[in-house]
Amino acid sequence: MKKKTFGALFRHGFLLAVVIYTLIPIFFTLGTSLKLFRDIISGSLLFKPTLINYERLLNPSQSNFLRLTTNSLLIAAGTMAVVLVIASLAAYSLSRFNWHPLWNGLIQGIILFIHMMPPVTFLSPLYLISRALNIYDTPVAVIMGHIILTLPTAIWILLDFFAEIPKEIEEASIVDGASHFQSLTQVMLPIIQPGLASAGALTFIFSWRDFLFALSLTTTPRGMTIPVGISSFVQEYSIRYGEMAAGSFFAMIPALLMVAFAQRYIIKGMTMGALKE
Amino acid sequence: MDHSTYFSLSSKPPGWKTRFSNFIDRTFKIWTILPLILVLIFLVAYPTVQLLRMSVSEVKIVQGKTVWTFVGLKHLYTALEDQIVPVALRNTIVFVIAVVILETILALVIALLVSRSHHLVGLYRTVFLIPLLIPPVAIGTMWRLMYDYNYGFINQVLGLIGIAGPTWTADKKLALPSIILVDLWHWTSFMFLIILAGLESLPQEINEAARVDGASEAQVFRFITLPLLKPTLVTAVMLRTIFAFKVFDEIYLLTGGGPGTATEMISLYIYKVFSNQFRMGYASFLALALAIIISVFVIFYRRIGRRLA
Numbered sequence: 001m002k003k004k005t006f007g008a009l010f011r012h013g014f015l016l017a018v019v020i021y022t023l024i025p026i027f028f029t030l031g032t033s034l035k036l037f038r039d040i041i042s043g044s045l046l047f048k049p050t051l052i053n054y055e056r057l058l059n060p061s062q063s064n065f066l067r068l069t070t071n072s073l074l075i076a077a078g079t080m081a082v083v084l085v086i087a088s089l090a091a092y093s094l095s096r097f098n099w100h101p102l103w104n105g106l107i108q109g110i111i112l113f114i115h116m117m118p119p120v121t122f123l124s125p126l127y128l129i130s131r132a133l134n135i136y137d138t139p140v141a142v143i144m145g146h147i148i149l150t151l152p153t154a155i156w157i158l159l160d161f162f163a164e165i166p167k168e169i170e171e172a173s174i175v176d177g178a179s180h181f182q183s184l185t186q187v188m189l190p191i192i193q194p195g196l197a198s199a200g201a202l203t204f205i206f207s208w209r210d211f212l213f214a215l216s217l218t219t220t221p222r223g224m225t226i227p228v229g230i231s232s233f234v235q236e237y238s239i240r241y242g243e244m245a246a247g248s249f250f251a252m253i254p255a256l257l258m259v260a261f262a263q264r265y266i267i268k269g270m271t272m273g274a275l276k277e
Numbered sequence: 278m279d280h281s282t283y284f285s286l287s288s289k290p291p292g293w294k295t296r297f298s299n300f301i302d303r304t305f306k307i308w309t310i311l312p313l314i315l316v317l318i319f320l321v322a323y324p325t326v327q328l329l330r331m332s333v334s335e336v337k338i339v340q341g342k343t344v345w346t347f348v349g350l351k352h353l354y355t356a357l358e359d360q361i362v363p364v365a366l367r368n369t370i371v372f373v374i375a376v377v378i379l380e381t382i383l384a385l386v387i388a389l390l391v392s393r394s395h396h397l398v399g400l401y402r403t404v405f406l407i408p409l410l411i412p413p414v415a416i417g418t419m420w421r422l423m424y425d426y427n428y429g430f431i432n433q434v435l436g437l438i439g440i441a442g443p444t445w446t447a448d449k450k451l452a453l454p455s456i457i458l459v460d461l462w463h464w465t466s467f468m469f470l471i472i473l474a475g476l477e478s479l480p481q482e483i484n485e486a487a488r489v490d491g492a493s494e495a496q497v498f499r500f501i502t503l504p505l506l507k508p509t510l511v512t513a514v515m516l517r518t519i520f521a522f523k524v525f526d527e528i529y530l531l532t533g534g535g536p537g538t539a540t541e542m543i544s545l546y547i548y549k550v551f552s553n554q555f556r557m558g559y560a561s562f563l564a565l566a567l568a569i570i571i572s573v574f575v576i577f578y579r580r581i582g583r584r585l586a
Binding site (some may be wrong): 007008014015016018023026027028041043062087090099113114119121122123127129131148151155203209210211212215231233245247255259263267 | 298301302307312313318327328390394405411416417419422427428430519523526530531552561565575
């Protein structure tokens with residue numbers, strides 16, 4: 001018995017050390033964001049917390065961060081809406097109708113291909129497309145890139161949820177005289193609500209996190225997102241530690257909220273999307 | 278629903294509305310897949326064709342108009358003479374191999390320990406999920422603050438025990454290891470979640486039976502858990518390898534590829550050629566080459582994976 005408790009002690013000791021290691025950068029960033037510049041320099045653990053960095057960041061006359069936040073929210077919500085509609089329709093079609101295996105394989109193959117390719121491959125073509133459509137440097141251009149980024153995961157998650165619904169349920173509604181559209185919207189979609197939540201949450205967060213597409217498809221605050229704004233703090237000669245930390249912590253908030261409230265959906269979605277192949 | 282419409286004996290033909298909705302219903306299979314097909318054509322097929330065209334052309338934007346000049350294999354020769362390409366390739370390969378191996382081992386250890394715990398499992402899962410969801414740019418800035426020579430956490434802690442810390446990401450020798458350390462912080466959780474899901478799906482009875490028969494924990498792991506876990510591990514390693522090639526954000530923020538070319542990576546270099554030097558044709562050629570390398574790798578890996586699993 002004694003050996004067992006020692007083992008458990010060691011196990012939890014190790015795991016808690018990893019937990020602390022994971023949390024240190026986050027708390028250090030939060031701490032820095034709440035410090036005056038002189039406290040950052042002195043590096044003392046005892047300091048009077050101040051919100052001045054956040055105030056500076058979110059004050060429209062001093063920084064465009066609020067504008068970037070609006071863009072980020074708009075882009076994430078827009079991507080989520082488009083991707084959920086396309087992905088749920090496609091997943092429904094692929095899992096409920098008899099597609100020829102060749103078609104099915106082709107579509108799934110292309111989706112896998114997009115998922116595997118580094119986003120940098122799509123940069124120049126998307127740049128040209130956004131120029132040609134006159135949407136360069138607007139949220140719409142960034143949404144275009146984010147659809148590529150998020151569509152595969154959303155489709156895989158929803159395919160799995162559709163596959164779990166027994167065929168009889170839909171057949172019953174069709175026999176009762178419902179059209180396929182009615183059966184989809186009134187029977188199927190309500191059943192896969194957890195799947196929609198999972199796909200939606202991940203799509204939102206993947207769009208919110210993205211840096212590369214937003215960086216290359218925008219140049220001004222008209223279309224720029226939070227990550228691009230944060231990176232410009234770092235590029236400047238005099239690094240503004242306080243605002244940099246405040247911006248980074250601010251950018252983490254949606255992720256932290258999701259971890260706190262939608263964790264179940266996210267873990268399932270992530271491992272499912274990953275294990276699909 | 279009114280069944281009489283279907284069984285009606287009246288010779289009156291159905292109105293256009295009914296016919297239209299019947300038509301939609303019969304072809305619903307097509308309508309539901311159509312948005313996806315359009316998106317794939319517009320955002321995947323067309324860009325791929327453009328990429329192919331661009332990789333054999335010079336593309337310039339003159340007064341809002343795109344000007345194409347066919348240059349054939351010129352970009353290939355440029356790439357072969359480019360001094361940075363082999364360096365970026367080597368750095369990327371070192372980086373990918375290092376992070377995949379280290380993260381797999383670390384994640385396996387953590388997942389094994391968590392799977393045998395009954396307490397605090399929720400805490401571990403929650404905390405380990407955080408690095409995967411926060412923006413990589415925020416991870417980059419956080420670690421910039423951590424690595425900062427004067428005010429960073431690491432050097433302040435080292436200072437407490439009387440060690441003058443190095444410059445980390447600005448040091449030629451330490452830059453790549455520093456980046457790898459950040460990647461471990463970021464991506465170990467991904468491997469952990471997959472491996473843990475794999476472990477939880479394994480049947481527990483065999484382990485119990487083996488223990489009853491007197492097998493040690495090491496033997497149970499070596500001869501039962503590991504072989505059963507192999508398919509999961511193969512998948513996880515493959516995915517992580519492919520994702521590791523995408524590394525961009527953190528390096529862009531932490532070193533920008535420097536000092537010198539110490540942390541230059543393929544993705545980062547392609548971005549620089551595209552954005553800073555504005556050579557879209559050459560950037561497309563390099564992107565195409567990267568896409569081909571990864572495709573070959575995926576095919577190769579799936580062959581091996583099937584044999585192993």
